[in-house]
Amino acid sequence: MKSSVKSSTLVIVAVGLGIVFAAAQLTPMVLSGSAGRPPSVGGTGSWFSGGMTGMMAAAGQPASIQQSIQAMQSPPPPYARVTRSNDTVAFDSQNIDVLVLAMIPDRAANLTGMQPPSYSTGDVFVIYGLVNPTLVIPKGTSIHFTIANLDDDMYHNMVVSSIGPPYPYMSMEGGMMSSFWQGGGKGSASLPVLSMMPFLPPADYRQGSAYEYSYALTFNQPGNLWYLCTYPGHALQGMYGEILVTG
Numbered sequence: 001m002k003s004s005v006k007s008s009t010l011v012i013v014a015v016g017l018g019i020v021f022a023a024a025q026l027t028p029m030v031l032s033g034s035a036g037r038p039p040s041v042g043g044t045g046s047w048f049s050g051g052m053t054g055m056m057a058a059a060g061q062p063a064s065i066q067q068s069i070q071a072m073q074s075p076p077p078p079y080a081r082v083t084r085s086n087d088t089v090a091f092d093s094q095n096i097d098v099l100v101l102a103m104i105p106d107r108a109a110n111l112t113g114m115q116p117p118s119y120s121t122g123d124v125f126v127i128y129g130l131v132n133p134t135l136v137i138p139k140g141t142s143i144h145f146t147i148a149n150l151d152d153d154m155y156h157n158m159v160v161s162s163i164g165p166p167y168p169y170m171s172m173e174g175g176m177m178s179s180f181w182q183g184g185g186k187g188s189a190s191l192p193v194l195s196m197m198p199f200l201p202p203a204d205y206r207q208g209s210a211y212e213y214s215y216a217l218t219f220n221q222p223g224n225l226w227y228l229c230t231y232p233g234h235a236l237q238g239m240y241g242e243i244l245v246t247g
């Protein structure tokens with residue numbers, strides 16, 4: 001989906017995220033073979049090497065579009081109960097893998113046979129064959145997220161926040177301890193997050209290549225959380241879903 005945000009804005013946003021991200025000492029991980037991902041080819045260097053271009057190129061690991069789609073469409077593991085009628089995936093393991101594919105809504109509908117939720121008017125997340133599903137997990141669960149961007153003209157990420165919709169146009173990742181959130185309005189706000197990640201560059205369908213990024217998060221408190229894309233405008237357009245942590 002097109003955005004009205006100028007590329008210069010994106011670069012500034014990305015630089016800011018890179019710094020915050022580095023400070024959080026979250027390191028990108030290369031997936032093991034268990035998730036069907038190809039290994040990283042060559043190092044991606046530090047966040048700051050190579051200037052702007054180098055940093056954008058370093059935002060994520062290379063992945064195959066085809067393998068990402070095949071992994072999404074393969075049967076879910078025994079610990080994941082996928083219910084299409086209420087767009088929910090319920091997990092009964094303490095250690096789970098969740099592959100998240102960011103894409104345009106038309107492609108999501110084609111790949112899954114599901115329509116995006118009514119609140120969604122833009123790009124979406126596809127997880128276990130569902131679109132922006134609710135994830136239900138037991139307290140104490142660790143999720144190993146892998147996010148791949150299969151959109152061919154837009155940057156995306158996926159972070160987890162304790163704040164739900166409505167989201168403003170700019171929901172900047174405000175760090176783990178942010179208390180400046182003022183949701184529901186226009187403009188920008190600093191969003192408290194449990195996780196951070198860089199924006200993944202668009203996929204290249206001629207080459208069949210995409211970018212992906214992995215991180216793990218442990219959910220120790222029961223309650224409602226949300227996963228969302230913090231690219232300007234995307235969460236506002238419904239690029240989010242809910243995480244229910246049961247007691």
Ligand SMILES: [Cu+2]
Binds near residue numbers: 102155157230231239
């Ligand atoms: Cu997005």
